[in-house]
Amino acid sequence: MLHAVIMAGGKGTRFWPLSREKTPKQLLSIVGDRTMIQATFDRITPITPPERILVVTGVSHADQIREQLPLLPPENVIVEPVGRNTAPCVALASMIVKRRDPEGIMGVYPADHVIARPDELGESVEKIVETLADYPEKLVTMGIKPSYPETGYGYIKRGAPVADAIYEAEKFLEKPGVDTASEYVRAGSYYWNSGMFFWYAATILDMMQEHMPELLEAMKPISESVDTSGFVDTINRIYPELPGESIDYGVMEKAGAQGRVMVAVTDPGWNDVGSWRSLYDLAEPDENGNMPRGDFISVDSRGVVTHNQKSLIAVIGVEDLIIIETGDAILVCHKDRAQDVRKVTEIIKRRGLDNLL
Amino acid sequence: MLHAVIMAGGKGTRFWPLSREKTPKQLLSIVGDRTMIQATFDRITPITPPERILVVTGVSHADQIREQLPLLPPENVIVEPVGRNTAPCVALASMIVKRRDPEGIMGVYPADHVIARPDELGESVEKIVETLADYPEKLVTMGIKPSYPETGYGYIKRGAPVADAIYEAEKFLEKPGVDTASEYVRAGSYYWNSGMFFWYAATILDMMQEHMPELLEAMKPISESVDTSGFVDTINRIYPELPGESIDYGVMEKAGAQGRVMVAVTDPGWNDVGSWRSLYDLAEPDENGNMPRGDFISVDSRGVVTHNQKSLIAVIGVEDLIIIETGDAILVCHKDRAQDVRKVTEIIKRRGLDNLL
Numbered sequence: 001m002l003h004a005v006i007m008a009g010g011k012g013t014r015f016w017p018l019s020r021e022k023t024p025k026q027l028l029s030i031v032g033d034r035t036m037i038q039a040t041f042d043r044i045t046p047i048t049p050p051e052r053i054l055v056v057t058g059v060s061h062a063d064q065i066r067e068q069l070p071l072l073p074p075e076n077v078i079v080e081p082v083g084r085n086t087a088p089c090v091a092l093a094s095m096i097v098k099r100r101d102p103e104g105i106m107g108v109y110p111a112d113h114v115i116a117r118p119d120e121l122g123e124s125v126e127k128i129v130e131t132l133a134d135y136p137e138k139l140v141t142m143g144i145k146p147s148y149p150e151t152g153y154g155y156i157k158r159g160a161p162v163a164d165a166i167y168e169a170e171k172f173l174e175k176p177g178v179d180t181a182s183e184y185v186r187a188g189s190y191y192w193n194s195g196m197f198f199w200y201a202a203t204i205l206d207m208m209q210e211h212m213p214e215l216l217e218a219m220k221p222i223s224e225s226v227d228t229s230g231f232v233d234t235i236n237r238i239y240p241e242l243p244g245e246s247i248d249y250g251v252m253e254k255a256g257a258q259g260r261v262m263v264a265v266t267d268p269g270w271n272d273v274g275s276w277r278s279l280y281d282l283a284e285p286d287e288n289g290n291m292p293r294g295d296f297i298s299v300d301s302r303g304v305v306t307h308n309q310k311s312l313i314a315v316i317g318v319e320d321l322i323i324i325e326t327g328d329a330i331l332v333c334h335k336d337r338a339q340d341v342r343k344v345t346e347i348i349k350r351r352g353l354d355n356l357l
Numbered sequence: 358m359l360h361a362v363i364m365a366g367g368k369g370t371r372f373w374p375l376s377r378e379k380t381p382k383q384l385l386s387i388v389g390d391r392t393m394i395q396a397t398f399d400r401i402t403p404i405t406p407p408e409r410i411l412v413v414t415g416v417s418h419a420d421q422i423r424e425q426l427p428l429l430p431p432e433n434v435i436v437e438p439v440g441r442n443t444a445p446c447v448a449l450a451s452m453i454v455k456r457r458d459p460e461g462i463m464g465v466y467p468a469d470h471v472i473a474r475p476d477e478l479g480e481s482v483e484k485i486v487e488t489l490a491d492y493p494e495k496l497v498t499m500g501i502k503p504s505y506p507e508t509g510y511g512y513i514k515r516g517a518p519v520a521d522a523i524y525e526a527e528k529f530l531e532k533p534g535v536d537t538a539s540e541y542v543r544a545g546s547y548y549w550n551s552g553m554f555f556w557y558a559a560t561i562l563d564m565m566q567e568h569m570p571e572l573l574e575a576m577k578p579i580s581e582s583v584d585t586s587g588f589v590d591t592i593n594r595i596y597p598e599l600p601g602e603s604i605d606y607g608v609m610e611k612a613g614a615q616g617r618v619m620v621a622v623t624d625p626g627w628n629d630v631g632s633w634r635s636l637y638d639l640a641e642p643d644e645n646g647n648m649p650r651g652d653f654i655s656v657d658s659r660g661v662v663t664h665n666q667k668s669l670i671a672v673i674g675v676e677d678l679i680i681i682e683t684g685d686a687i688l689v690c691h692k693d694r695a696q697d698v699r700k701v702t703e704i705i706k707r708r709g710l711d712n713l714l
Contacts, residue, residue, distance in 0.1 A: 311686050331673070332678065333673040
């Protein structure tokens with residue numbers, strides 16, 4: 001059966017001042033009316049029923065997630081006492097799935113991405129599940145057809161075809177420079193690495209056993225306590241001692257080198273919403289070329305993105321600004337500088353303005 | 358004796374969103390800690406005691422003014438039921454002064470200007486009072502030595518010298534273009550028209566009788582009711598019927614053509630604070646070239662002026678912006694577009710967002 005794991009451990013500050021330590025990006029409605037984790041849940045439920053969806057998150061966000069996802073069984077929110085990157089998260093979820101369904105297939109989905117055409121995602125997942133039945137020893141990563149030479153994403157080069165829109169993964173490539181990214185897009189055989197994965201729970205645990213044996217060894221008591229009364233206590237005892245590691249580095253790249261990874265390629269209108277800059281791709285400009293979200297007045301201004309909660313924003317004679325307002329803080333940022341929002345949060349931390357973090 | 362009249366009838370929207378219909382510029386602390394009318398009062402009291410200071414204002418601001426100026430006798434706040442520009446205001450104040458002190462000299466001061474060196478203003482006023490004793494039939498306007506070719510002010514050309522730093526006023530000149538303004542500054546004989554006036558109450562009333570006889574005729578019942586129990590009722594009855602006219606156009610220019618106006622020249626660090634742009638002249642840049650007033654974080658930004666009340670403002674990679682925040686509205690304006698703030702308030706009016714006006 002197909003299970004889903006939503007990884008909701010992010011605590012990014014890239015959406016400050018909207019995102020805060022208590023409400024990271026996945027709990028916010030940055031695009032559309034639903035929060036990002038709600039939108040993620042919405043597009044998974046047509047292919048995976050809520051009983052087979054797990055959400056892995058941090059201790060300070062579990063209650064909010066249960067509130068935001070009333071259809072999700074509350075016990076399916078799995079709480080990590082501390083964040084340890086994606087490898088322990090994937091191992092934890094795989095142990096649960098395998099215990100409950102030894103033949104289970106898992107889809108792993110980040111909680112904070114946008115997918116404009118969820119039907120295309122669903123179609124791709126169906127093909128993946130079919131193909132995995134023939135290749136149960138493989139790991140599948142979802143590759144997104146690049147629409148422009150983005151330098152902020154990793155890429156995957158496809159190899160030989162395996163099935164309809166599924167290929168051997170020939171190579172994982174780091175975030176490229178703009179020239180290299182342009183070559184990738186021209187070549188047509190490179191895809192954005194979306195961070196969505198599909199595999200048999202048993203297979204990923206085997207691969208982790210091979211490439212990260214210490215991690216699996218340390219997590220063994222967790223695996224043995226799944227669905228027992230001691231489960232939560234065991235997680236809380238074991239987790240703080242685990243090393244932090246990503247599933248990409250810990251398993252995928254190594255498995256790729258072994259010829260054990262396939263890439264399923266699709267174009268579902270995916271965006272990782274990596275910074276406020278994403279709003280320029282995701283929002284529709286109004287007749288003046290602005291993308292306001294909230295009360296807004298423009299005089300001779302263009303390319304202004306806003307996200308305002310409590311105040312009207314008026315602009316006069318400005319261009320290409322991101323303006324975010326949250327009642328206690330205002331960000332005014334040139335659109336090409338959105339990656340520097342963290343510099344602001346660092347200054348806030350240094351000044352001890354903890355209520356703004 | 359020297360009396361003072363503070364004209365506080367302004368309801369400008371040029372300082373939106375800080376200025377509102379209920380709290381126009383003169384009631385705000387745009388520069389420094391004191392409100393503009395408090396600062397005006399502060400610089401007048403060394404030369405005129407509070408008992409001889411009148412404040413003329415609109416009905417919706419009288420209470421706030423009495424609160425802001427606790428040393429001013431409350432009955433010295435004279436309330437116009439409707440605004441009728443400066444000529445009726447000056448006539449009203451002159452009638453009061455003349456009734457109480459037939460030999461009285463009046464200084465007329467706008468409530469919403471900045472004067473950096475009030476001592477120099479005081480010295481100039483002393484000279485004016487001395488000189489008026491010798492020329493009681495003259496009107497005196499205060500001319501400010503221009504420090505740069507401002508195109509937003511009217512100018513006065515000085516004529517023959519009369520006394521120390523006091524000249525015949527040869528000509529009143531409209532707001533010039535930038536080339537003409539530069540010539541004025543180079544010539545050294547042109548001064549900014551500050552809107553501050555000095556004269557015997559009896560003289561200005563004579564001049565108004567000569568140049569605006571209908572106005573004086575219409576206001577006669579007011580003059581006759583000064584310091585009687587019917588005074589306020591009489592103002593409220595007469596005022597709505599009065600024509601609106603400025604003292605500059607109604608009297609000063611015509612009196613100037615008759616050789617009846619003198620210009621007292623001084624350089625007290627005067628600024629009419631005509632728009633948010635003024636903050637660039639009036640505030641001291643910090644080490645990054647920004648002029649924040651309120652909690653502020655700058656990353657790679659320059660020339661940013663802020664005035665924020667409730668929210669921290671963070672800027673990244675922006676230049677030459679005016680950012681104003683008031684809890685319910687935010688203005689982000691290029692520094693060269695501050696004169697267009699009224700376009701925003703017009704849109705607000707059209708949209709019926711009256712709580713923001």
